[in-house]
Every structure is written in structure tokens, then in C-alpha cells.
Amino acid sequence: MEPNFGGVVTVTNSGQRRTPKVAKTSSVAKKAVMAVSGIILVLYLIAHMVGNLKLFAGAETFNGYSEWIRRIGEPAVPGQTVLWVIRIVLLVAVVAHAWAAVSLWKQAKRARPTQYVARKAVAQSYASRTMRWGGVILALFIVYHILDLTLGVANPEGPGSTPYDRAIAGFLNPIVTAVYVIALLALGFHLRHGIWSATQTLGQSNRTRERTVNAFATVFAVVLTAGFLIPPLSVLVGIIE
């Protein structure tokens, strides 16, 4: 801009600031998407874990619970409406979570193309270091899990069987149970760092709360993982038959 010598104000162009080319979604906004979608998924996981423990109540109760999920909201809304709403919300949450993660992963790779010859980490935990690949493992596991226990196509009992029979038949196979154990441990570590990170990202942490948030994240991750691990391991060792 030309200096305005006639008037009172003289404006000079700094010339320093780069002109932003495209208005990209900010990295912090992407993190917020990740945090909110993560919270939705965690809330679902709590209900999922409680439902799984009904395996101990026997075939009738467990299959009845599965039937009830399909009938929630009846007769106000047609059968399976609520089920499908839940499924769509979960799908949107998973896709948003993965989109934000992949986009930030790419940004981080671009941010340091040359690696250090020597690098020593002191603050990172196993959980924080494995968030990205752990997330990939979980995404693959979710696909297998739906094919196995929801659709039944990857299950020895096949698609026409009852949910209880599918769970028993699947978990009696040590390899299948091992896959579930690995995925659930990955889930535990993912939650351990994810809960802390989401609290930071949503601006809810501070120096005094930091310890509490981290302690809660550890306890929550352990309890949820244990709750998920108990039914498959009980089937494998014969406590549930």
C-alpha cells in the first residue's frame, strides 16, 4: 500500500506475513473432531461391555438381550430404527475419527521428513507411541469383529445362528480368542492415551487436574479392557459353556 502523506494515518505493508493460500481446517479443529468422535465411541463401548457380561446369564438371557436391542423404541418407531440410528452414528464417528487421524498423521510426516540420527524419548508412554498403528489394528479388528459376531459369516456357526452360539463357538478357538485379546489390549492402550489427549484437546485440563485425568484414564482403560476380556477368556477356559 502507498504511504498516505496527506492524511493522518500512514499504513505500511509488513510484507512479512505469508498470504494464506487455502483456508485449511486447522489442526486443532481436527483434533477436536477426533476427541468428540472418540467420546461417542467410548460411551458405546461402555454399553457394549456391560452387554457382553450377560453371557454369564445364559443363552436365553443373552439372546433375549440381543433381541431387545433390535426392538428398542417399539412400538413408537418401527423395529430396528434405534439400532440403525446407533449404527449410523457409530459409523460416522469411526469415519470422522479415522479421517482426522490420517490427516494429522500426514501433517506430522510432512513436518519432519529428515529423522534424527540419535533420538531419545523420555516423556512418551507405550500408549502414546502406539496411538496411530494401534488405531489401524483396531480398525481392522472392527471389520473382522462385525464379520464374526454380528454377521456371522466369519464364524463357525454361520449367519443363521443365535448370538450366544456364535460367541461360544468363536471363543472356543484359541486363535480367535488370541486375536480378540490382542485387539482388546490395543484398545486399552488407545483409551489410556486417548482419554487424556481428548481432555487436553477439548481444553478441559490444567496443572491440577492433569494427574486426576491421567489416573482416571488408566483406571478406566484397565476396567473396560478387563470387562471385555472376561467373557471370551471364560468361554475358552470353560466357565461359560
Added chain:
Amino acid sequence: MNLKLRVWRQRSAAEKGQMVTYQVADVSPDMSFLEMLDVLNEQLIMNGEDPVSFDHDCREGICGSCGVMINGRAHGNGLFDGHPQTATCQLHMRSFKDGDTIDVEPWRATAFPLIKDLAVDRSALDRIIQSGGYISAPTGTAPEAHSILVAKKDSDAAFDAATCIGCGACVAACPNASSMLFTSSKVVHLGLLPQGQPERNDRVINMIHQQDLEGFGGCTNIGECSVSCPKGISMENISRLNHDLLGALRAGARPKS
């Protein structure tokens, strides 16, 4: 003491670099790390070789000019139990043992292009400051100090954030090469004070926008930054920045273009 140094040598950004091994003899334990590098450079000059380039200025730990990776840690912070977090100039050779091998590398980030050897261009941090790290205040006589009251806890937290010297160690230490600890300390130290309120929303939006444009990574709350920071800036500033950014987005603030 006698030391073996493996130093990153790179003549320019366009050329390839590599670690080069040097022996440095008779190092006094009272020397600072930079003085030890001075000794190495005198040795190189005497031998007719090119001295190692590195940034430095005050050598008192307050200017933020110096900074190298020492054995894989920014400023060597986190390597020595009980040693306070300092800038490279305040790390003394008594922290090392005779016969040690020390790896010395520059900060590595796309946003910090290499100039030569251990010197990198950190003007990306200046441009983040320019995009919002200021307040609008009337000029003239200083106002009566008691005319604007600031709560003690706010002034303490603002001052803690303001101790950031902009050295770039947080970026160097971050697995994502993110400058969130730097940007958040600037956003928080102004945002906690009454004088910083008029630009509060624009500040956080523009500074994060500039940070992304400069090619820094995003924060994943791992915490390497805080333990590498010579001033021990807390991760809580990052949470405060996030809080401000989400509030600013809700208020409809958008990056200035």
C-alpha cells in the same frame, strides 16, 4: 576430560549432510557446552578446516538463540537426573564423563530449514508471533498500575507462560514437530491478562492458522515438549489454547487472509 563428538555437518540446505567424528581433548568440566564447541572450532580453524556453525547469543539461558540436539535430547534436557532444564548454553561439561561420545544434531523440522551444520532458520516462530502475539494499547504515559486489576493466579500463570524464550526445543523434541507448546505459551500469556482480551479470539485463530501454514505438525499430547523446554513450560497451556480456539470458532472468528 577427553571427548568424542559426532557432529552433524552440512554445508547448505541443498547439499547432503552427515555425522562427522571429532576428538576434543582437555575439556574443562566448568566449560559450557557451547564453550566446548568453541574449543572444537578453534581446533578446526588451526587445522585449516571449516568451523561448525551454531547459533548462540547471550549464553545466559535467556535469549533463546542456542539450541542443539545432544544425544537425542533437545538442549540435552532429560538426559541428566537432577539437572535443571536449561538451554544448551547453561549445560556444563561436568554433566558428562571423560571418554563420553556425544551426538550433536540440529533441530529437525520442515518449518526450521537448515542454514548450515547446527544452525537452522527459526523465523517461522517470529511469523507466528506476528500473526497474533501482540496487544493493541494506547501510546502515551504509562497508566496507573492499579487501574486494571489482575488476579494473582492469573498473573502467575501468565508470567509462567511468558518465560518462553522461543528457542524451538519443543518443536525439535516433538515426534510430530509441532510448535504447540510455543504457540500456546504466547496465546496464554496474553490471553490471561485484561490487556489481551480485545484480540483474544483473533489471536488464537490466526496464530494456529500461521502455525499450520509454516508446516508444523499437530499436537498429540505426548509431552516431550514440556520436559525439553528450558523454561519448563507446562502442557496446561496447550489445553488453554485449545479451549480458546474452540471458543473462538464458536464465536465465529476466522483466520485473516
